[in-house]
Amino acid sequence: MAKHKAVTISVTHAEFDAIYHAFNEYNTTLERSDSEEYNKFANKQLDNFESFQKKYWRAVHTQQRRDVIKKALTHANSRE
Structure with missing residues (x-):
């Protein structure tokens, strides 16, 4: 299978x-499964979700910092 390139999307809170x-429900199903093959697959999916979650929160914090900086610059420019 060919590896897909990363894409950029907007995700609301x-x-x-x-x-x-949805992933919490998925994790609940994983905990109830007796299938070793399914558990391996599901654990990989959970790792992928954790990666997505880290990227999401990093982007949220970056956007918040940008907003604070933009507001400060606007305020500083209006005082000139």
């Missing part, structure tokens, strides 16, 4: 919450 809750 509500969309992130929906994905987060």
Whole structure:
């Protein structure tokens, strides 16, 4: 299978919450499974979700910092 290139998307907090809750349900199913093959697959998917989650929160914090800087620059420029 060919490796897919990364893409950039916008995700709202509500969309992130929906994905987060879906993966919690998925994790609950994983905990109940007796299939070793399914557990290996599911654990890889959970690792992928953790990576997505880290990227999401990093982007949220970056955007918050940008907003603070932009506000400070706007305020500083208006005082000139």
